[in-house]
Amino acid sequence: MSDSQPDAIPAPFDVPTSARAYGWMLGGKDNYEVDRNFLLATLPSFPECVDIARQNRSFLYRAVRHLTRDAGIRQFIDMGCGLPTDDNVHQVAQRFAPDARVVYVDIDPIVLAHGKALLADDSTTAVIPGDMRDQREILDHPDVRRLIDFDEPVAVLFLSVVHHLTDADEPRRVLRTVIDQAAPGSYLGLSQVVADDPVRGAAMSEHISGGGVPWQTRTPAELDVFVADLEPVEPGLVNLVDWRPDPDQPPLAPVHEDLVPYLGATKTNRGIYEYGGLLRKP
Numbered sequence: 001m002s003d004s005q006p007d008a009i010p011a012p013f014d015v016p017t018s019a020r021a022y023g024w025m026l027g028g029k030d031n032y033e034v035d036r037n038f039l040l041a042t043l044p045s046f047p048e049c050v051d052i053a054r055q056n057r058s059f060l061y062r063a064v065r066h067l068t069r070d071a072g073i074r075q076f077i078d079m080g081c082g083l084p085t086d087d088n089v090h091q092v093a094q095r096f097a098p099d100a101r102v103v104y105v106d107i108d109p110i111v112l113a114h115g116k117a118l119l120a121d122d123s124t125t126a127v128i129p130g131d132m133r134d135q136r137e138i139l140d141h142p143d144v145r146r147l148i149d150f151d152e153p154v155a156v157l158f159l160s161v162v163h164h165l166t167d168a169d170e171p172r173r174v175l176r177t178v179i180d181q182a183a184p185g186s187y188l189g190l191s192q193v194v195a196d197d198p199v200r201g202a203a204m205s206e207h208i209s210g211g212g213v214p215w216q217t218r219t220p221a222e223l224d225v226f227v228a229d230l231e232p233v234e235p236g237l238v239n240l241v242d243w244r245p246d247p248d249q250p251p252l253a254p255v256h257e258d259l260v261p262y263l264g265a266t267k268t269n270r271g272i273y274e275y276g277g278l279l280r281k282p
C-alpha cells in the first residue's frame with residue numbers, strides 16, 4: 001500500500017460529493033444527508049440518474065472482463081475509481097487474470113480511506129490520492145511506478161468521470177496523457193453522461209454544478225472527437241446498455257427505498273444516458 005496520507009485531506013461534509021452520491025445509487029451506505037438531499041433534489045428533473053449510475057457500473061464489469069479475459073490486459077489505472085463496492089476493478093480483473101495489477105486513483109478522501117481499508121494486504125493493488133487533471137503527478141507516483149510497466153499494454157479507465165471535467169480542465173489532454181505514451185495494444189475505457197439535446201444537457205450541468213459537484217454534460221459527438229484516432233472495440237462508443245449486454249452478469253446491490261421510484265426512468269427518458277466504450281491504441 002501507499003505510504004501517502006490520504007486521510008490528511010479534509011472531506012467536505014457541507015457539499016455533496018460525486019463518490020458518495022453515486023455510491024448511494026449503487027446501493028452503498030457511505031454517504032451523508034447532504035449527498036442524499038442533493039440527489040433527491042436532482043431526481044425530479046433528471047430521473048435518469050439512478051439507472052445511468054447502475055448501467056455504468058454494470059458496464060465496468062463487462063469492460064474489465066473483456067480486457068482481462070479476451071484482450072490479455074494485466075495492468076489497469078482506474079482514474080476516479082469511486083467508493084469500493086461489489087466487483088471493484090481488481091476483483092473483476094483478478095477473477096479472470098489472477099496476476100492482474102490495479103492502481104486506483106481518486107480525489108475524494110472518503111474513497112481513499114475506504115479503498116485503503118479494502119486493499120490493505122494486496123500487493124498487486126494500490127489506491128492513491130490524485131486529481132486526474134494532474135496526470136503528471138499521478139504517473140510519477142511511486143505506486144504507479146511500482147505496479148505499472150509502461151513497456152507493456154495497460155488499460156486506463158475514465159469511467160463516469162469525464163463529466164466532472166469542464167472544458168476549462170482540458171478533457172482531451174487529461175484523457176490522452178497515458179494512452180498517448182502507452183505501449184501499442186493499450187486500451188482506454190471511457191464513459192460519461194451525455195444528452196442528445198444540448199439545451200437539456202446544459203440544464204443538467206447547471207443544476208449539478210450549481211449543487212457543488214463539478215459537472216459538464218456533453219453530446220456524444222463532443223466525446224467522439226477526443227478519441228477519433230483510436231480503434232473502437234465493437235460496438236464502439238454507444239449508450240452503455242448496448243455495449244455487449246449480458247443478462248447473466250453479477251447483479252448490483254439493491255437501491256435504497258427512496259430511490260426505487262426512479263428505477264427504469266431511462267426506458268421512457270431516452271435523451272440522457274451514459275455513453276462510452278473501449279478503445280484500443282493501434
Ligand SMILES: C[S@@+](CC[C@H](N)C(=O)[O-])C[C@H]1O[C@@H](n2cnc3c(N)ncnc32)[C@H](O)[C@@H]1O
Pocket residue numbers: 018019022056057060079080081082083105106107108111130131132133158159160161164
Ligand atoms: C461517478 S463516480 C465513478 C466511479 C467509478 N469510476 C465507476 O465508474 O464506477 C466519479 C468518481 O470520480 C472522482 N473524481 C471526480 N473528479 C475527480 C478528479 N478531478 N480527479 C480524480 N477523481 C475525481 C469522484 O471522487 C468519484 O469517486
